[in-house]
Amino acid sequence: MSELGLQFGRSMLAHWHLRPDITYLNHGTVGATPKAVLAAQQALQIECESAPANFMARQVTDSLGMCHGESRLRHAAREVGAFVGAAPHRLAFVRNVTSGINAVLQSLQFAAGDEILVTSLGYGAVTYGAQHVAARAGARVVTAELPFPPPNALAVVDAIVAALTPRTRLLIVDHVTSETALVMPIADIAAACRSRGVLTLVDGAHAPGAIPLDIEALGVDFYAANLHKWAMVPRSAGILWCAQAHLTNIHPTVISWGLGHGFTKEFDWEGTVDPTAYLASAAALAFLRELDVAKMQAYNHQLVVDAQRMFAQRWSHHDAAGAPPLVPAALLGTMVTLPLPRALGAGADAALALRDSLWFDDAIEVPIMAIGDRLWMRLCGQVYVEPADFEQLANAIERRL
Ligand SMILES: Cc1ncc(COP(=O)(O)O)c(C=O)c1O
The missing domain is CATH 3.90.1150.10 (Aspartate Aminotransferase, domain 1)
Known part of the structure; x- marks a missing residue:
């Protein structure tokens, strides 16, 4: 019950x-999206239409210098952060996990000969994003062949470690694989990468709401995820979390007024977009709590x-x-x-x-x-x-x- x-x-x-x-x-x-959550989003849209400039420029974001007190996006980031185990100043909303991953890929500097490691069970569109930035830098995307079904979690870690080389700069790995639906041993994978100086970018498209999640405890460098799948938040809503050491280096794919004012201000305004899905995360979390x-x-x-x-x-x-x-x-x-x-x-x-x-x-x-x-x-x-x-x-x- x-x-x-x-x-x-x-x-x-x-x-x-x-x-x-x-x-x-x-x-x-x-x-x-559950009915109650969609209704909450629609109420937010109507609230916005009742005083659009006030809602968008003064209330939603503090990136435009017009907000008094905590912005509604920052408030929502605190609530979502508590749910996924992320400090709010390291957490930003993005339209979807794809855009969060692209923000990281396009912010990192790769050199000729560098390797980005992906896995054979990874999401194809994300691998395309890696190939795109690798090609521009003369870097390479290398694929770790993972067993499916694997006998156990160790077999997955071993297959990834075996594919790391001295040229590997970044590993992109799913928390829950898309087609094959495996929950990956992310903390163990991240520890193996860290000890070899390799950054870890996690594709958590299927994690929030589906499995217990404590992002800060995983020991990864970057964690992008969707809220519009298992966390019951309306489309389009995702998150991007960065470890403290990377905060000043990661920028959204769309540069706007927040540039140079810090991670959250950069992401909290990527030009005018409908923010009501992000703000409806409170209703989604309330629904999840009720369940x-x-x-x-x-x-x-x-x-x-x-x-x-x-x-x-x-x-x-x-x-x-x-x-x-x-x-x-x-x-x-x-x-x-x-x-x-x-x-x-x-x-x-x-x-x-x-x-x-x-x-x-x-x-x-x-x-x-x-x-x-x-x-x-x-x-x-x-x-x-x-x-x-x-x-x-x-x-x-x-x-x-
Ligand atoms: C593992 C994985 N990564 C990325 C995505 C892309 O999600 P979105 O289109 O919301 O960015 C999906 C979608 O199902 C996925 O399963």
Whole structure:
């Protein structure tokens, strides 16, 4: 039971605008904002429209020199900072994790021959960002091949350490990998990098709200994340945290009035944008507290751990050669990526066709990926999901075999 007094499961859909006729198993790709949080954002937008210049220039930001007292963005940063374990003066809002990562990449100076290490399980668009800055500097992007599924966390750390060289300047690593849904041992990875003089930039797109998070304790240099996935904040809302030593060197990708006035002033005004998603983080955090964050995370985790077991048992006879090993529960958060029966085909076209067909014919939204020589699906737990949703998915897929 949640603090809302409701049993988690489909009845929780009453708190979302999600259509009741669809089965939404993809909170990870595009998070769904709860009704109460969206209403709070809309109230903020109306408040802004009632006195726009006063709201935007005097209240929201202190970057324009017109704010009296604490700005509303700084207030929101304090509240979000308490939730993710980040000191507010080291924490800024960004539109999304992509822009936070790009801000770091474009602020760092790379030299010819330098290496930026990414992983084979990293997010493609982030790797493109690394390739872009590397190419300009004559640096190289190197990929650490990570095992999937890994037998344990140590195997992940070892694979990353094995790919470090004396030229490695920066490691970019996901806290929770996107397609493969692994929770990475970030503190151990960061310690290994630190001892070799390598900076660590964490892509925490799927971390806030999904897993317990204490950014300051991780020992990393930079941490960018999304709030608009698992922290229930409306789009577009992300964060960027920098260790103290880097604060004066990191600038937003869009330079505006704050330049030279410190990290938070630079990020708190990137030109005129709608700040209401950031300000609605208070309502999102209140919603999470009502759900009870620890209970929500435990429920979501158990959903996907049980689903992994259920699918493995149900489809074991489809893999004459033996199915890939299960992902250890310790490496799972609120998502799990599972192999599909080989009879469903392989390759990107087959993945897209199955994904579309599940949506258009069965109203099930679930990502299907081509990894290696077979198809996989990623399942998301969420408080509005229940085991029957995964049974429905299993039945729908079996009808295609
Ligand atoms: C690991 C990872 N990094 C980055 C992103 C990009 O997020 P956004 O488009 O909100 O910047 C995603 C999106 O799912 C992701 O899974």
